[in-house]
Amino acid sequence: xxxxxxxxxxEELREKRPLIHNITNYVVMNFTANTLxxxxxxxxxxxxxxxxxxxxxxxxxLVINIGTLSQQWLESMLQAGKRANELGVPVILDPVGSxxxxxxxxxxxxxxxxxxxSVVRGNPSEILSIISEHGKTRGVESAxxxxxxxxxxKEVAQEISSVVAITGPVDIVTDGEIIIRCHNGHPLxxxxxxxGCAATAAIAAFNSTTTEALEAATAGLAFFGLxxxxxxxxxxxxxxxxxxxxxxxxxxxxxEFQEKARLEEG
Amino acid sequence: xxxxxxxxxxEELREKRPLIHNITNYVVMNFTANTLxxxxxxxxxxxxxxxxxxxxxxxxxLVINIGTLSQQWLESMLQAGKRANELGVPVILDPVGSxxxxxxxxxxxxxxxxxxxSVVRGNPSEILSIISEHGKTRGVESAxxxxxxxxxxKEVAQEISSVVAITGPVDIVTDGEIIIRCHNGHPLxxxxxxxGCAATAAIAAFNSTTTEALEAATAGLAFFGLxxxxxxxxxxxxxxxxxxxxxxxxxxxxxEFQEKARLEEG
Amino acid sequence: xxxxxxxxxxEELREKRPLIHNITNYVVMNFTANTLxxxxxxxxxxxxxxxxxxxxxxxxxLVINIGTLSQQWLESMLQAGKRANELGVPVILDPVGSxxxxxxxxxxxxxxxxxxxSVVRGNPSEILSIISEHGKTRGVESAxxxxxxxxxxKEVAQEISSVVAITGPVDIVTDGEIIIRCHNGHPLxxxxxxxGCAATAAIAAFNSTTTEALEAATAGLAFFGLxxxxxxxxxxxxxxxxxxxxxxxxxxxxxEFQEKARLEEG
Numbered sequence: 109x110x111x112x113x114x115x116x117x118x119e120e121l122r123e124k125r126p127l128i129h130n131i132t133n134y135v136v137m138n139f140t141a142n143t144l145x146x147x148x149x150x151x152x153x154x155x156x157x158x159x160x161x162x163x164x165x166x167x168x169x170l171v172i173n174i175g176t177l178s179q180q181w182l183e184s185m186l187q188a189g190k191r192a193n194e195l196g197v198p199v200i201l202d203p204v205g206s207x208x209x210x211x212x213x214x215x216x217x218x219x220x221x222x223x224x225x226s227v228v229r230g231n232p233s234e235i236l237s238i239i240s241e242h243g244k245t246r247g248v249e250s251a252x253x254x255x256x257x258x259x260x261x262k263e264v265a266q267e268i269s270s271v272v273a274i275t276g277p278v279d280i281v282t283d284g285e286i287i288i289r290c291h292n293g294h295p296l297x298x299x300x301x302x303x304g305c306a307a308t309a310a311i312a313a314f315n316s317t318t319t320e321a322l323e324a325a326t327a328g329l330a331f332f333g334l335x336x337x338x339x340x341x342x343x344x345x346x347x348x349x350x351x352x353x354x355x356x357x358x359x360x361x362x363x364e365f366q367e368k369a370r371l372e373e374g
Numbered sequence: 375x376x377x378x379x380x381x382x383x384x385e386e387l388r389e390k391r392p393l394i395h396n397i398t399n400y401v402v403m404n405f406t407a408n409t410l411x412x413x414x415x416x417x418x419x420x421x422x423x424x425x426x427x428x429x430x431x432x433x434x435x436l437v438i439n440i441g442t443l444s445q446q447w448l449e450s451m452l453q454a455g456k457r458a459n460e461l462g463v464p465v466i467l468d469p470v471g472s473x474x475x476x477x478x479x480x481x482x483x484x485x486x487x488x489x490x491x492s493v494v495r496g497n498p499s500e501i502l503s504i505i506s507e508h509g510k511t512r513g514v515e516s517a518x519x520x521x522x523x524x525x526x527x528k529e530v531a532q533e534i535s536s537v538v539a540i541t542g543p544v545d546i547v548t549d550g551e552i553i554i555r556c557h558n559g560h561p562l563x564x565x566x567x568x569x570g571c572a573a574t575a576a577i578a579a580f581n582s583t584t585t586e587a588l589e590a591a592t593a594g595l596a597f598f599g600l601x602x603x604x605x606x607x608x609x610x611x612x613x614x615x616x617x618x619x620x621x622x623x624x625x626x627x628x629x630e631f632q633e634k635a636r637l638e639e640g
Numbered sequence: 641x642x643x644x645x646x647x648x649x650x651e652e653l654r655e656k657r658p659l660i661h662n663i664t665n666y667v668v669m670n671f672t673a674n675t676l677x678x679x680x681x682x683x684x685x686x687x688x689x690x691x692x693x694x695x696x697x698x699x700x701x702l703v704i705n706i707g708t709l710s711q712q713w714l715e716s717m718l719q720a721g722k723r724a725n726e727l728g729v730p731v732i733l734d735p736v737g738s739x740x741x742x743x744x745x746x747x748x749x750x751x752x753x754x755x756x757x758s759v760v761r762g763n764p765s766e767i768l769s770i771i772s773e774h775g776k777t778r779g780v781e782s783a784x785x786x787x788x789x790x791x792x793x794k795e796v797a798q799e800i801s802s803v804v805a806i807t808g809p810v811d812i813v814t815d816g817e818i819i820i821r822c823h824n825g826h827p828l829x830x831x832x833x834x835x836g837c838a839a840t841a842a843i844a845a846f847n848s849t850t851t852e853a854l855e856a857a858t859a860g861l862a863f864f865g866l867x868x869x870x871x872x873x874x875x876x877x878x879x880x881x882x883x884x885x886x887x888x889x890x891x892x893x894x895x896e897f898q899e900k901a902r903l904e905e906g
Contacts, residue, residue: 135669135685137401137442141567146612151567152471153401156444159477166474176669178688205684208698211691299890301673301683346678347886354613358565403667403708407833412878417833418737419667422710425743432740620879624831 110288110326110373115366117317117327122148122362126168126316128309131155131185133175133204136302139350140171143306146357147331149313155181160188168316169226170197171309174215175204182215189223198226198315198324201270202308206230207237220268226321228264229273229308229329232257235264258287271321273311275304279329283322290326291370292333294340296349303353307332330369335360337368376554376592376637381628383583383593388414388628392434392582394575397421397451399441399470402568405616406437409572412623413597415579421447426454434582435492436463437575440481441470448481455489464492464581464590467536468574472496473503486534492587494530495539495574495595498523501530524553537587539577541570545595549588556592557636558599560606562615569619573598596635601626603634642820642858642905647898649849649859654680654894658700658848660841663687663717665707665736668834671882672703675838678889679863681845687713692720700848701758702729703841706747707736714747721755730758730847730856733802734840738762739769752800758853760796761805761840761861764789767796790819803853805843807836811861815854822858823902824865826872828881835885839864862901867892869900 127150132140137153144151154163157180164170170192172185192199201223206216216238219225228235239260258280265272265284274280279290297303311328318324338360339352393416398406403419410417420429423446430436436458438451458465467489472482482504485491494501505526524546531538531550540546545556563569577594584590604626605618659682664672669685676683686695689712696702702724704717724731733755738748748770751757760767771792790812797804797816806812811822829835843860850856870892871884 133685134400134666135673138404138567138670141401142612142616145565145567152474153399153442154471154475155442156477158445159443159475162475162477176685176687177691179690205686208684209686209691209694211688211694299677301670301677345887345890346674347883347890350674350886351613351617351883354616355611358611358613400666404670404833407667408878408882411831411833418740419665419708420737420741421708422743424711425709425741428741428743617879617883620882621877624877624879 110371112323112326114327114330114369115362117314118331118362118365121313121317124317125150126313127152127166128169128171128312128316129154129164129167130171130309131160131181131188132171132173132305135175136305139302140306140309142354143357144309144313146354147310147313155184157184157187160184161191164188164192164197165195167197169312170199171202171312172199172219173202173204173305173308174206174212175305177212177215185219186222189219193224198319198321199223200308200312200315201225201228202305203228203230203234204305206234213237225268225270226315227271227273227311227325228268229275229311229325231304232274232276235272235274236260238264238268262287271325273325273329275307275329279333281322281325281329286322287374288326289372290330290333291372292330292337294336296340296346297336299346300350326371330371331360331365334365334368376639378589378592380593380596380635381632383580384597384628384631387579387583390583391416392579393418393432394435394437394578394582395420395430395433396437396575397426397447397454398437398439398571401441402571405568406572406575408620409623410575410579412620413576413579421450423450423453426450427457430454430458430463431461433463435578436465437468437578438465438485439468439470439571439574440472440478441571443478443481451485452488455485459490464585464587465489466574466578466581467491467494468571469494469496469500470571472500479503491534491536492581493537493539493577493591494534495541495577495591497570498540498542501538501540502526504530504534528553537591539591539595541573541595545599547588547591547595552588553640554592555638556595556599557638558596558603560602562606562612563602565612566616592637596637597626597631600631600634642903644855644858646859646862646901647894649846650863650894650897653845653849656849657682658845659684659698660701660703660844660848661686661696661699662703662841663692663713663720664703664705664837667707668837671834672838672841674886675889676841676845678886679842679845687716689716689719692716693723696720696724696729697727699729701844702731703734703844704731704751705734705736705837705840706738706744707837709744709747717751718754721751725756730851730853731755732840732844732847733757733760734837735760735762735766736837738766745769757800757802758847759803759805759843759857760800761807761843761857763836764806764808767804767806768792770796770800794819803857805857805861807839807861811865813854813857813861818854819906820858821904822861822865823904824862824869826868828872828878829868831878832882858903862903863892863897866897866900
């Protein structure tokens with residue numbers, strides 16, 4: 109049993125309404141902002157090199173998401189991330205598409221090398237794309253099963269000294285030692301764009317409330333997964349599911365969160 | 375009592391379906407376009423320095439919104455705005471995030487200095503961020519109450535020779551002399567991203583119908599606020615509220631607009 | 641009667657879940673991604689010159705959409721398109737706003753000249769904006785009627801050696817010889833932003849399944865139009881229509897697609 113006090117985390121989030129600074133991709137900006145607002149945080153999107161350092165100094169957490177990346181945006185991400193590190197603002201990375209193109213994979217590696225990341229969240233192939241840099245023989249391709257992903261997640265977490273969160277039918281969170289599985293979620297999450305990115309933002313929201321990255325990542329995925337689960341009980345198709353998901357992010361009470369999060373250690 | 379002929383304004387808008395040119399932020403582009411379409415206007419988004427002058431010459435109004443701003447976009451905004459001024463196309467400004475970073479605050483001031491703005495719409499802190507430039511002693515921080523915001527709105531309107539619209543629990547519109555309050559609206563508007571930006575676009579839609587900026591700003595906020603109010607009667611959570619809001623923007627009849635707008639002068 | 645095996649096309653699409661690479665405009669990215677996911681494809685958005693060639697090599701089709709265009713993006717479109725041509729990946733073009741500004745019209749012409757396009761989809765004025773380049777005397781302005789558009793569509797298709805798809809109350813698809821009309825669709829499609837762009841993406845999804853461009857364009861417009869028609873039977877206002885549309889894109893079965901597509905040749 110995982111004994112996090114999820115109820116208090118959510119209560120605190122909604123009391124504080126922390127500002128979450130997102131440097132994220134064009135596709136998901138709107139949905140990410142709506143996710144953060146619905147669950148109780150305050151989103152801001154800002155990417156210009158002329159303001160990211162100042163903006164992140166106002167924030168409770170920084171989300172860096174490399175979807176629709178360009179070189180210019182990568183420079184802003186690095187600058188914002190470095191300032192966040194100086195200030196102790198947690199940095200949460202979503203390496204969208206890493207492994208698909210060398211530009212994205214290289215960006216992921218650069219961000220890992222240059223920044224102290226609190227949590228990295230991705231799907232298995234994105235997360236595992238970091239490994240080959242470190243000379244591991246096991247390629248991304250071999251880690252298709254859930255158990256392979258689990259071992260690889262621990263390995264990556266140790267390599268990059270961050271908490272790693274891998275989302276899938278069962279979500280996995282690890283700091284390289286402890287492993288927590290989250291059994292909430294719903295298959296329709298895979299048919300709405302930006303749900304992974306929004307889960308990353310949910311982690312950031314909780315990481316502005318607790319500095320414990322493992323707890324924040326677990327809370328974020330459990331909360332977002334529970335919202336998906338509740339939405340899936342109301343809607344059978346992706347359009348109405350997306351709306352029910354935003355509703356659920358708002359409607360879940362702290363007590364309901366504590367009771368319905370299905371977490372398992374090990 | 376405010377005796378604007380809101381019914382005729384909405385009828386005319388829906389007959390003309392004016393093209394509204396938006397240079398706005400990435401987060402809200404989709405929702406802004408859907409807002410304009412639903413209420414009866416024709417949105418176009420174009421930001422390239424290679425076409426903004428030509429595009430604005432086709433438009434009934436220009437929206438400039440400085441969320442997710444970069445230096446390059448600011449240059450396009452200035453170029454489009456200057457051309458709009460030459461052509462007599464009303465320019466409506468939304469200074470998103472002014473006051474949060476010096477880049478945004480400076481952008482707001484530059485746009486105010488370089489352009490003739492018809493209406494500026496923001497929340498209290500955004501609007502008040504313009505004041506310090508003019509050597510006022512009262513800082514942004516002191517104007518937290520509704521009455522403070524009201525006096526400051528008049529002051530800003532006089533300073534920048536534009537109509538100022540401040541949205542909040544009660545919306546305020548002023549040309550520096552006359553003050554109109556709008557009592558429509560709904561708290562859930564604060565939990566959907568881009569509703570302020572969409573209200574700005576609604577003002578632009580009406581400003582393409584009437585050149586009276588005070589009337590246009592009042593009509594825009596009353597119309598958008600009424601849509602929020604009607605949506606809030608149907609939905610209790612932000613996802614379904616957002617959809618009900620788009621529906622209401624489309625479904626409100628001219629007569630209903632006239633009857634249900636809750637405006638008050640002074 | 642048109643005797644395409646639409647049932648098998650949709651079945652194959654949903655089995656393969658092909659990756660569709662989109663270089664598209666900011667306004668519609670989210671809705672396009674959700675459209676592709678709902679109907680059974682896998683969207684990716686990537687525009688950086690540093691990765692478009694590599695990304696398109698993974699894709700079953702490439703969508704180029706010139707809304708919110710800038711010079712930098714146009715260069716990426718050309719580079720991605722040329723690589724797609726080399727690899728035999730079908731390229732589908734949506735010339736959003738061509739005819740409105742010279743920048744967009746010039747971009748349309750440049751893309752037509754530099755790339756081998758499988759399908760070009762637009763509204764009548766966008767499609768017809770290409771003609772004047774070729775010295776035709778009939779201007780865009782004269783082709784307001786459906787029959788004019790039809791003749792012009794054939795002419796354009798012959799000129800640019802691509803299948804041309806024109807959407808409107810009745811959709812038209814032609815390769816310059818054969819003409820197919822699609823009678824599905826719904827008026828509310830015109831009140832949701834990005835539905836034209838999403839129809840283009842639907843064509844791309846089918847073009848990754850069949851290399852026959854005429855068949856792919858017909859299937860894409862019939863499928864998207866049918867989804868609109870079914871959504872219009874459930875919703876009367878644009879917000880709820882948009883959600884019902886995403887639901888329908890997911891819920892239409894291969895058999896229903898075959899039975900309800902209303903196609904007519906000639």
